[in-house]
Amino acid sequence: QVQLVESGGGLVQAGGSLRLSCAASRSIFSINAMGWYRQAPGKQRELVAFITSAGWTNYADSVKGRFTISRDSAKNTVDLQMNSLKPEDTAVYYCNANHDYWGQGTQVTVSS
Numbered sequence: 025q026v027q028l029v030e031s032g033g034g035l036v037q038a039g040g041s042l043r044l045s046c047a048a049s050r051s052i053f054s055i056n057a058m059g060w061y062r063q064a065p066g067k068q069r070e071l072v073a074f075i076t077s078a079g080w081t082n083y084a085d086s087v088k089g090r091f092t093i094s095r096d097s098a099k100n101t102v103d104l105q106m107n108s109l110k111p112e113d114t115a116v117y118y119c120n121a122n123h124d125y126w127g128q129g130t131q132v133t134v135s136s
Contacts, residue, residue, distance in 0.1 A: 026050050028119045033130030036109055044104040046119030055121050058095055058102040062115035109134045
């Protein structure tokens with residue numbers, strides 16, 4: 025079992041940047057897939073990006089080239105660097121571990 029706590033959300037203008045961080049309660053060294061999901065009002069939760077323990081990454085088409093996911097096994101954190109933000113990126117962003125464990129979410133709001 026692992027607890028996940030997200031931070032770094034907030035309000036930003038379109039074109040701006042934010043960096044989300046997810047802190048795990050234990051070592052993530054053995055956790056294969058760490059990911060970020062998001063859920064906008066009235067929409068289903070969707071995958072934004074994930075990274076495996078080997079460093080392989082995958083991104084939703086809508087964020088490719090703008091978002092970068094990274095993991096630090098020494099600090100037990102997974103970060104999401106978000107650049108060139110758009111109003112349609114507005115959502116609650118959730119950290120996920122191995123598709124089983126979820127954080128409480130952090131709100132990202134992008135104003136036009």
